[in-house]
Amino acid sequence: GDSVTQMEGPVTLSEEAFLTINCTYTATGYPSLFWYVQYPGEGLQLLLKATKADDKGSNKGFEATYRKETTSFHLEKGSVQVSDSAVYFCALKTGANNLFFGTGTRLTVIP
Amino acid sequence: GAGVSQSPSNKVTEKGKDVELRCDPISGHTALYWYRQSLGQGLEFLIYFQGNSAPDKSGLPSDRFSAERTGGSVSTLTIQRTQQEDSAVYLCASSPQGAAYNSPLHFGNGTRLTVT
Numbered sequence: 574g575d576s577v578t579q580m581e582g583p584v585t586l587s588e589e590a591f592l593t594i595n596c597t598y599t600a601t602g603y604p605s606l607f608w609y610v611q612y613p614g615e616g617l618q619l620l621l622k623a624t625k626a627d628d629k630g631s632n633k634g635f636e637a638t639y640r641k642e643t644t645s646f647h648l649e650k651g652s653v654q655v656s657d658s659a660v661y662f663c664a665l666k667t668g669a670n671n672l673f674f675g676t677g678t679r680l681t682v683i684p
Numbered sequence: 685g686a687g688v689s690q691s692p693s694n695k696v697t698e699k700g701k702d703v704e705l706r707c708d709p710i711s712g713h714t715a716l717y718w719y720r721q722s723l724g725q726g727l728e729f730l731i732y733f734q735g736n737s738a739p740d741k742s743g744l745p746s747d748r749f750s751a752e753r754t755g756g757s758v759s760t761l762t763i764q765r766t767q768q769e770d771s772a773v774y775l776c777a778s779s780p781q782g783a784a785y786n787s788p789l790h791f792g793n794g795t796r797l798t799v800t
Contacts, residue, residue, distance in 0.1 A: 577726070607788075616688065617775070619788035662727065671743070672717070672789060674727035 575600045579663045579675030586653055586682050594648040594678045596637075596663035604665040606630075606639050606646040607672070611660045620648075620661070653682045686710070688792035690776050696798045697766055705761045705795045709778030716759050717779075717789060718751060722772040730774075733759065766799045773797070 580595040598604060608620040608630070621630030626641035635650045646663060663675040689708040697703050709716050718730040729743035733753040744750070748766075753759040763770055773796050777789040 579726075609789075609791075614793075616793045617777070617789075617791035622788070664727075671729045671732065671740075673729070674719075676726040 575604070575665060575667055575671075575673050577663050577665055577673050577675040580678050581676070582678040582680065584678060584680045586680070588655055588682055588684050589652045590682075592648070592650040592653045592657075592680070594661055594663075594680070596646045596648065596675060598644050598646065598663075598665050600644075600665055600667050602667040604667045606637070607664040607666070608635070608637055608646070608648050609662040609664055609674070611662070611677075613659070617662065653680070655682045655684055658682050688776055688778050688790050690774075690792035690795050692795060693793065694796045694798075696800060699768060699799055700765055702762065702764045703766055703797065705763075705774050705776075705797070707759045707761070707776030707778075707792060709757065709759070709776070710780075710790055711757075713778035713780050713790070714756070715779040715781065716753055717777045718759070718761050719775040719777065720772045721775060721794070727775065730761070763797075766797075768799045771797055771799045 576599045578597050605624045607622045609617045610620045611617045621632040623630040623639035629638045637646050637648045658681050660677045660679045662677045666672045691706045714735045716733040719727040731751045732740040748764045751761045773794040775794045777791045779787050781787045
């Protein structure tokens with residue numbers, strides 16, 4: 574079945590460090606891929622998405638490229654800030670009703 | 685405008701009791717989802733409502749779980765005879781369009797359920 578495997582956390586980085594959170598997927602069709610973020614005390618919200626192979630989603634300095642050959646959608650940011658501290662969820666949807674989520678990766682950025 | 689609202693934010697109940705969790709979606713959103721997030725686990729899909737169509741109940745873990753959506757708006761998730769393994773954060777999300785589209789889900793802050 575469809576599933577998402579996400580890098581386990583927690584991840585702790587210093588401010589201005591480079592961030593990568595790995596995400597790989599298994600899907601029978603042609604999924605759309607998403608990254609959601611949950612800031613402390615807030616609900617989950619969409620960070621970025623890509624709907625077909627080789628698409629790059631980007632938002633707030635974060636990027637992720639839909640790689641069909643490696644079935645991956647890794648999240649990257651060149652220089653993290655304290656305000657990026659949150660839990661990040663990779664997710665996929667293949668046109669069925671469900672949105673499949675990974676287990677989440679908690680990021681803490683220290684000044 | 686207002687986001688997705690869930691109530692209560694926290695619920696502590698004794699094993700064997702029934703609980704009801706409420707979700708008020710964003711006005712005009714036709715799609716509504718319930719998910720469950722247990723400690724150390726990802727988001728587990730429970731049920732999906734789209735307009736007047738029959739709901740997708742394929743994620744409900746047992747027949748103790750049920751959900752309704754009245755008038756295409758407010759939804760109630762009911763758990764009967766609660767068990768300790770039901771302890772989790774229950775998240776509701778709504779979307780302006782159905783699952784065939786890639787419109788984002790808007791999540792509420794969740795209800796943290798603790799079964800003692």
